[in-house]
Amino acid sequence: MGEDWWLSKTEVLEQLVSNDYKVTACYLPDEEGRPHEVYLYQGDRYIDTVERVETYNRVMAEQTTEDHAKFAKQQQKVAKFSKYVEDNAIPQLGIIKPEPKFGKSDSLKPLFDIDDLIIPTPPEEDDHYLPPPATDYRARALESL
Numbered sequence: 001m002g003e004d005w006w007l008s009k010t011e012v013l014e015q016l017v018s019n020d021y022k023v024t025a026c027y028l029p030d031e032e033g034r035p036h037e038v039y040l041y042q043g044d045r046y047i048d049t050v051e052r053v054e055t056y057n058r059v060m061a062e063q064t065t066e067d068h069a070k071f072a073k074q075q076q077k078v079a080k081f082s083k084y085v086e087d088n089a090i091p092q093l094g095i096i097k098p099e100p101k102f103g104k105s106d107s108l109k110p111l112f113d114i115d116d117l118i119i120p121t122p123p124e125e126d127d128h129y130l131p132p133p134a135t136d137y138r139a140r141a142l143e144s145l
Contacts, residue, residue: 003034003035003052003053004052004053005038005050005051005052005053006050006051006052006053006077007040007048007050007051008048008049008050008051009080010080010081010084010085011084012040012047012048015042015045015047015048016042016047017042017043020042022042023040023041023042023047024040024041024042025038025039025040025041025050026038026039026041027039037049038050053074054070054073054074055070056068056070056071056074
């Protein structure tokens with residue numbers, strides 16, 4: 001018959017190696033051979049001693065004060081887990097548009113001053129250059145008639 005076990009506290013999850021949730025459970029049996037205390041290890045490292053989940057009668061008319069106490073204990077564990085998840089939740093992700101910040105960083109300063117630039121003069125234009133004569137296509141069309 002399988003039994004359910006709780007971690008002693010939710011923060012134990014932080015002790016696990018990143019992206020590796022495989023653990024080894026070792027236990028000490030009682031007189032009947034059932035697990036009494038269960039210890040979790042990851043590799044050679046001790047992680048936690050887990051606690052047995054106590055079952056309770058779910059039929060309201062048949063519940064005893066012991067069942068109410070077991071139920072309350074389970075609800076406390078669930079509430080602690082929910083609070084842990086809420087406190088450690090990843091915030092909403094988004095994309096931030098970059099803002100240009102010119103002149104505010106030492107790495108963005110110009111390497112030289114604008115007055116130090118040597119601007120080459122354009123080559124002298126050839127005074128002897130003449131554009132091709134304009135062609136009067138209207139006149140040529142009339143001549144060819």
